Amino acid sequence: xxxxxxxxxxxxxxxxxxxxxxxxxxxxxxxxxxxxxxxxxxxxxxxxxxxxxxxxxxxxxxxxxxxxxxxxxxxxxxxxxxxxxxxxxxxxxxxxxxxxxxxxxxxxxxxxxxxxxxxxxxxxxxxxxxxxxxxxxxxxxxxxxxxxxxxxxxxxxxxxxxxxxxxxxxxxxxxxxxxxxxxxxxxxxxxxxxxxxxxxxxxxxxxxxxxxxxxxxxxxxxxxxxxxxxxxxxxxxxxxxxxxxxxxxxxxxxxxxxxxxxxxxxxxxxxxxx
Numbered sequence: 001x002x003x004x005x006x007x008x009x010x011x012x013x014x015x016x017x018x019x020x021x022x023x024x025x026x027x028x029x030x031x032x033x034x035x036x037x038x039x040x041x042x043x044x045x046x047x048x049x050x051x052x053x054x055x056x057x058x059x060x061x062x063x064x065x066x067x068x069x070x071x072x073x074x075x076x077x078x079x080x081x082x083x084x085x086x087x088x089x090x091x092x093x094x095x096x097x098x099x100x101x102x103x104x105x106x107x108x109x110x111x112x113x114x115x116x117x118x119x120x121x122x123x124x125x126x127x128x129x130x131x132x133x134x135x136x137x138x139x140x141x142x143x144x145x146x147x148x149x150x151x152x153x154x155x156x157x158x159x160x161x162x163x164x165x166x167x168x169x170x171x172x173x174x175x176x177x178x179x180x181x182x183x184x185x186x187x188x189x190x191x192x193x194x195x196x197x198x199x200x201x202x203x204x205x206x207x208x209x210x211x212x213x214x215x216x217x218x219x220x221x222x223x224x225x226x227x228x229x230x231x232x233x234x235x236x237x238x239x240x241x242x243x244x245x246x247x248x249x250x251x252x253x254x255x256x257x258x259x260x261x262x263x264x265x266x267x268x269x270x271x272x273x274x
Contacts, residue, residue: 063245070249079235079254086231087258089149089224090217093156098210100157101165108165109172111180112198122165129162134220138229149230156217156224164213171205172198207273215266222255 020028107113108122137158141151180197188196225233232251239247 066245067249069246070253071246072250074239074244074247074250075254079232079251082225082232082235083254083258085149086221086225086233087218089152089156089221089229089231090214093153093221094160094210094214094217096153096157097160097164097213101161101168104161105165105168105172106194108169111173111175111177112194122169126162126165126169129158129160130166131162132159134159134224135227138224138227142228147228147230152221152224152229152231155229156221159220160213160217163216164209167209168202168206171202171209175201204273208270211266211270211273215262218262219259222258 104122104125107118108126110119113119113122134155137155138151141154141158145151145154175198179201180193183193183197221231221233223233225231225235226237228234232255236248236251236255239245239251
């Protein structure tokens with residue numbers, strides 16, 4: 001046997017290991033190139049003025065100096081009343097959202113509604129609700145109802161329908177089919193199937209979604225007043241327009257306090273219910 005035919009035992013150790021194939025490496029570089037190009041295009045399109053950007057820290061420091069110390073005398077009664085109105089908007093909007101979203105969720109769940117056209121229609125409604133920002137909904141309802149809390153309530157509700165309906169429909173589709181099938185086989189009516197077969201399984205998700213969405217709506221309703229939809233945003237907008245920065249600080253602290261309290265309350269209720 002010639003010397004050249006003897007295999008080299010160290011040959012596998014000298015082979016270079018590469019994590020990606022050449023095609024995969026090229027694809028990764030193309031993705032990075034597209035990301036960098038999109039970032040450069042975005043920066044050029046928003047027309048950043050270098051002078052304003054360089055002056056931003058100084059302006060921010062000056063604004064903070066004007067806002068400190070907050071004038072807590074502005075809190076009652078104007079800020080307090082607007083804060084209570086904000087909580088009412090969030091609560092009523094959440095309740096109305098569930099009243100609208102539950103039927104749509106039942107139509108979107110394929111194991112509850114087997115008709116494909118109704119599933120598609122319900123999914124379209126949920127997507128349409130989520131695709132419109134709450135401020136845009138507020139502008140629409142301000143044009144319909146005029147400025148005030150009614151516009152904010154409907155804006156919160158219609159914005160929440162897509163979020164609530166999607167999560168509830170997914171919770172319905174993830175339920176075990178056994179209980180519902182047993183009830184149908186026993187001749188139970190549709191209402192009994194929903195109440196005894198589906199509700200016990202989706203109840204934790206229902207309350208979890210309700211609390212989570214209310215928490216979100218408290219935050220969103222705080223800014224709806226900037227477009228005239230009621231709440232504490234109206235007071236904040238007036239204070240900014242009149243350059244009352246100590247009052248602005250009071251409003252922002254009130255919003256922060258409400259958000260923190262809402263977060264604590266929601267967390268404790270979720271721990272007890274779920």
